[in-house]
Amino acid sequence: MMRNVTKSFNTPQGENHDVLRDINLSVGAGEFTAVVGPTGCGKSTTLSLICGLARPDVGEVLVDGRPVEGMGKDVGFVFQTDAVFPWKTVLGNVAAGPRFRGASRREAHAEATDWIRRVGLAGFERYHPHQLSGGMRKRVALAQTMINRPRVLLMDEPFSGLDVQTRQIMSDELLSLWDLTRPSVVFVTHDLEEAISLADTVVVMTAGPATVKETFTIDLPRPRNPREIRHTPEFVRLHERIWESLRDEVQVAYRRTVTATPDTAA
Known part of the structure; x- marks a missing residue:
């Protein structure tokens, strides 16, 4: 939960620039929330505040009713770029979390093997990241995060570098994995169709300094098939409503x- 949060940074010109201003955002237990907004509006900064990588200048950020003081063990983060260990095998990457938390090598490898199977990579345990496709590395990153059973899962455009077909497959995989443990998810994306097909709630942020403009409830039934649900009349109506809100902010940005002058744009 974010209450009246404002976050500023210093510009190269030495000025104070508000990235977020008076943000109020609430995500319920087990709820999947997608955040959309124009490029550079502060969506990634929002995730950094929730996970404790940054602190607000004004307001407070709470997880499970407690103020966020730093990166908590109950928070998982899937980044836009691959965050796997290049020197470790698939098995070593996925087992890293349990090992850091004190599990024996045998226990960690047994649990990791199960999660590798769940993401469809059985047989690739001994491969290294450079031997995998982009979609396969994303599956490793998901297993690496989900094995720790986070209560809060933060995702910063995790599928943006993938081709359209692989993105659709990864959306299916994500919903299947999320359904196993039901963490609270905050999913940042530029893809409005992706947001609607995955989420329970879509939050539209304004052009910077960002605040929450509107929140939309996605009342589409679960379980969902993201590829099929996009063709339903209900999906189309939701897309039109949310895009009407988002379009104005994209145009402002x-x-x-x-x-902008060259100095300002920099």
């Missing part, structure tokens, strides 16, 4: 970039 675009006008700022085309009218």
Whole structure:
């Protein structure tokens, strides 16, 4: 939960710039929330505050009713770029979390083997990341995070570097894995269709300094098939409503970039 949160950074010109201003955001237990907004509006900064990598200048950030003081063991983070250990095998990467938490090598490997199977990589346990495709590395990253059974799962455009077909497959995989343990998810994406097909709630953020503009309930039935649900009339109506809200913010952000001077744009 974020209450009246404001976060600022210093610009290269030495000025104070608000990235987030008076943000109020609440995610229920087991709820899947997607956050959309124009490029550079502060979506990734929001995740950094929730996980404790940054602290607000004003307001408070709470997880399970307690103020966030740093990166907690109950919070998992899946980044846009691969965050796997390049020198470790698939098995070593997925087993890393349990090992860090004190599990024996045998216990960690047994649990990791199970999660590798769940993400469809059985048989690739001894491979290294450079031997895998982009989609396979994303599956490793998901297993590496989900094995720790986080109560809060943060995802920063995790599928943005994948081709369309692989993205759709990964959306299916994500919903299947999420359904196993039901963590609270905050999923940042630029893809509105992806947001609607995955989430219970879609939050639209304004062009920076960002605040919450509108929150939409996605009342589509679960379990969902993200590839099929996009063709339903209910999905189309939701897309039109949310895009109407988001479009204005995208246009504001675009006008700022085309009218900015070189010094300002930097």
